[in-house]
Amino acid sequence: MLDTRPAIEHWKAAGLDLSPILYLPADLDPDAPRRRVVDQDHGLDKALDNTLIQLSEGALAGGEPVRLDLPVRNVNRTVGTMLGYELTRRWGGAGLPDNTIDITLTGSAGQSFGAFLPRGITLRLIGDANDYVGKGLSGGRITARPHPDAQFVAEQHIIAGNVILYGATSGEMFLRGVVGERFCVRNSGALAVVEGVGDHGCEYMTGGRVVLLGSTGRNFAAGMSGGIAYVLDLATGRVIQEMVDLDLLDDEDRAFLADVVARHHAETGSAVAHGLRGDWDVVVERFGKVIPKDYKRVRAAQAEAERDGGDVNEAIMEAAHG
Helix, strand or coil: CCCCCHHHHHHHHCCCHHHHCCCCCCCCCCCCCCCCCCCCCHHHHCCHHHHHHCCCCHHHCCCCCCCEEEECCCCEEEEEEEHHHHHHHHHCCCCCCCCHHHHHEEEEEEEECCCCCCCCEEEEEEEEEECCCCCCCCCEEEEEECCCCCCCCHHHHHHHCCCCCCCCCEEEEECCCCCCCCCCCCEEEEEEEECCCCCCCCCEEEEEEEECCCCCCCCCCCCCCEEEEEEHHHHHHCCCCEEEEEECCHHHHHHHHHHHHHHHHHHHHHHHHHHHHCCCCHHHEEEEEEEEEEHHHHHHHHHHHHHHHHCCCHHHHHHHHH
16 A cells, blocks of 8 residues: 655655565465554553552542552552543542542652642652653642651652653642652643752743752753742752743742742651751742743733733733743
8 A cells, every 4th residue: 555656756765765664574474464453451450550549439439538558669650640530530620629539659669650640639659769750740749758767868869760740730749859850841830849850950841830959960941931940059050041040039939938848848758848947037048040031021021910900911922922
């Protein structure tokens, strides 16, 4: 069914040889199928989520609070995703009240822990996780902290891998420890607190807020067009400042940071957060504020329209178009 001659003769593909794609081995059974005839087996029947769904039936069926405590291993991937699907299928996009399904998991979680987690589900990890934690987070809450018996300093060690909160739209994440590269890439609405990130943090971020209680890697805020990042002792030389400004805090920022740092301590027992709160009025001034230039202009226009009783949507559109 594939005619290769026009492609070979076209000047854009001159000399392109498609024969390897169409090659048929000499010993191929002429009656053998040349299309997919066997369904892939992704092993979903063995997924930990099947257990989570069964144990959470009270919440899924009637919205009753559920509390679970289970082990997790790194062979358990996308933990919480099938559970989240069931919640959304039954309750819609609004989900359930926060913490309706509250699950504590102890061990090392596999890739994409808490991916696409909707509102109403909280995953509390005691241990560590691989890449893509909270990918596409959609209103749920994720916390991670080392095991209490761990013999290392949490803020100096890795708690989770790369590309965390990729494409998240809403929800919250509190991580006691350091994470890898590309933290919060394309985050558009989630709140995240972490104690150190690798390179490319907040790359292409379009919304949400990030509170970083530790060091950043290179290329921070590259392509960042929305949202705000608050970084303790910000190394300005690691920030790509083509699209962002480095601003001083205002009273709203200080109040926000005081609340978030206190919540991080409550959720994870963070020693860093505990230490910062001890002399907060001095410590809060150590935070740098990274905010995209265009985003800041739109926020200012919105605030002005709200104050003067103008058309907020019109003001936003005018500011967005410069």
